[in-house]
Amino acid sequence: MKVDMIIAHAFVLTMEGKGVGMVENGAIAIKGDAIVAVGATDEIMANYQAERVMEARGKLVMPGLIDAHIHTGLSIFRGMAQDMSHWMQKGMWPLMKNATEDETLKGSLVTIIEAIKAGTTTFCDFDHGMNRIVQHYATVGARARVAQTVNELPDDIGNLSIGELYPLDATIGNAKLDASIRLFEEWHGQENGRITCLFGPQGADMLSTELLLEVKALALKYDTRIHMHVAQGDREINQMVQRYGKRSIPYLDELGYLDSRLMAVHLTEASKEETQLVAKRGASMIYCAGSIGIIDGLVPPIMDFLEAGGQAALGSDQAPGNNCNNMFNEMKFAAILNKVKRSDPKVFPAWLSLRLATIESAKAIGLEHEIGSLKKGKKADIIILNLEEPSLCPIYTDPIRNIVPNLVYSARGNEVETVLIDGQIIMENRKLITVDEKEAIRQAQAAANQISRRSQADIAAAESDVYKMMEEGYL
């Protein structure tokens, strides 16, 4: 049979089966956007004739990584809010109120590039300006599962005092929901199906019960999922208790929100019982190890969730407060933070992190029929890493194989040499094909210069911990 490409003589981490499904001296045959066959190199070479044979001796071939929760629309503020209290109000808000959508869009492209260069091929991106951000994914050629933020908050919400109950405005909410529907109708299934849309209510505290129920009805109507922050911080829980006399999870359960359509992000403030309830109801959990570690100094209850049989995935969240969008970072932090939380080095082994960034993540976001493992019929979303980088050297295969631990605990991201998405080469030998990296960085820098100029007074007025560090020479 004729195929477009064979990648041969590689260590192939299929992520099939219960473990990592390693095939040594393996090969993959690709035709169009799909994987035609995975197996021993000899067998693949005998059965398929390829237009191009990519020699991958000394390399690792594996499914592209999935970032199950990312806000690329915040990337332009990278490094401006961490090591501080009141992250949102004193860190983010003075910048967000002074940035235009044109500007945040420039930052978005840079972190999409950053992430692809660290092997991310699927992005669950969540933002107000998704109707424009989504174009980046189309242009770059990445896979994206996008949500337009829905809330009922006025634009000047950041001016509220800390702890004050948010005003909810149905007119605002309806307008945002309309934008969300337009995004769905315009983009869902576009780009050979690479772009799919979810609904994105920001959090139970940020929109009315009525609107939440309307979102739920739409998710049913369009047969898609809901991507939502759930119990993401004490700020949210305080709002919920003030407004409804209930914590987020019992409230959402009463609304019938906790089911397999829900991708519940963070669960930082969920009690053990609440966490178990979310798992039991079949909602998935998106765990953002790096961002919650930096912004809150906390480790969400991912272990409780997994032990309750829940379906989970990892996400990198936002650049201002992580401060990278690199799934290798998330895999390592997920593993080590949970070892430390339980004071047990056996907790959260490398293979678990890897599954939560590939096949388990695909299940958690509802794309396991297309991605997450290397298998006949799935999309050719594939990354190739150079195992002859110092950080992955040496390779042992017998009687213990050390590739997975080194991938999770030692790889930086730059070991990823080549990225295929939907069968197309997006990066080869670390050179991006579909986007001009230098130009993207130049434009993001120009945008940041404008934001910097405009936000001076607001940043000074906020007197954040970061601003004080700057005054004292620590930055």
Add this chain to the structure above:
Amino acid sequence: MKVDMIIAHAFVLTMEGKGVGMVENGAIAIKGDAIVAVGATDEIMANYQAERVMEARGKLVMPGLIDAHIHTGLSIFRGMAQDMSHWMQKGMWPLMKNATEDETLKGSLVTIIEAIKAGTTTFCDFDHGMNRIVQHYATVGARARVAQTVNELPDDIGNLSIGELYPLDATIGNAKLDASIRLFEEWHGQENGRITCLFGPQGADMLSTELLLEVKALALKYDTRIHMHVAQGDREINQMVQRYGKRSIPYLDELGYLDSRLMAVHLTEASKEETQLVAKRGASMIYCAGSIGIIDGLVPPIMDFLEAGGQAALGSDQAPGNNCNNMFNEMKFAAILNKVKRSDPKVFPAWLSLRLATIESAKAIGLEHEIGSLKKGKKADIIILNLEEPSLCPIYTDPIRNIVPNLVYSARGNEVETVLIDGQIIMENRKLITVDEKEAIRQAQAAANQISRRSQADIAAAESDVYKMMEEGYL
């Protein structure tokens, strides 16, 4: 004045003063092995004529990173021992007993390369085979402060049952101490002073009181420091209580060991009072965030130590159990693990991590007169990072500068483009000058193949958690 090199138009992070000492549009003049001047580019260009002007617009120039505790002699076992209990006995020992010194030497060079490519310029390396490892530092041109391991343990120590009291053998101890003295006499001050030697008693549980006191006397005689694991695990504390009826720190205090000559590594099992005592006595603490997180699932009492006024530094420890030797990894883990330990995002800000890998580290290891900051008269150990990499983009300078948080929380290590040590260019535009990277990796792989072959039976017999993972398809 004529100089050899000027690095111009850069963000210069001098690490002078109490913070990070940033000079925007700064320059450095270098002559021979030393920094002649640091200041505004205009001023430096007006006062010095350089043989070579290195243009560094859009780049960050900073002191080379210091790895205050590393065992490069274990690097050949990278990725073979993590996510497990009984790390030493079931993970390391079956490999160590089957490896030759020729083989471990090959691994050592690979992680030296790995570390240099992530900006490490000074290595406090600690190993049995230091008399040969030290040659790598001479060849590569890196700065090293090396210690030959001293203990009284027989070679087959790994065969003991878990918890059994170690036999101590004075003959073995004396031979190792002799080797340590030979190392000192042969290498201390060599290579233009880049190589200096410390004494390296492995831990209070691994040599007799008599030998410990002899080491101390030698450190005084040779006017150098003692690099030692202290309270590194419950294994050590159990040995100490069995043998002496005392925990490590009170025992060492009685011996007069806790003073400014001591670099105390880990303190994982030190109580708050013991930690404070070590700080009060003036010993420094070396904190290995990544390795202790992976191997023990613990966060050592670095915050208690710093709050007691102690002088601390970061170290990467060993590749089998971390699994990288990359100080960017250590800086990020130190910050986030301590935020989580205290449930407070303000704890361990980025600037603190950066100081503990540069100027504070230089003080902790006793080299602050030569390295750790960019200052007239200090050695030209300098790294240059490309700020136009996606992970460090965009740059803000006003009213908040985001370079330090992004350096600590977002950089992977590969942003380091150029490395100077002792005024010599060791890496330029990511190409190593003094060593053949591919050949080093090829030789390490060949060595690993031999170790793999020889250690099969012992690995299988140990029945470690990692071996079980392999059998079950998780690796």
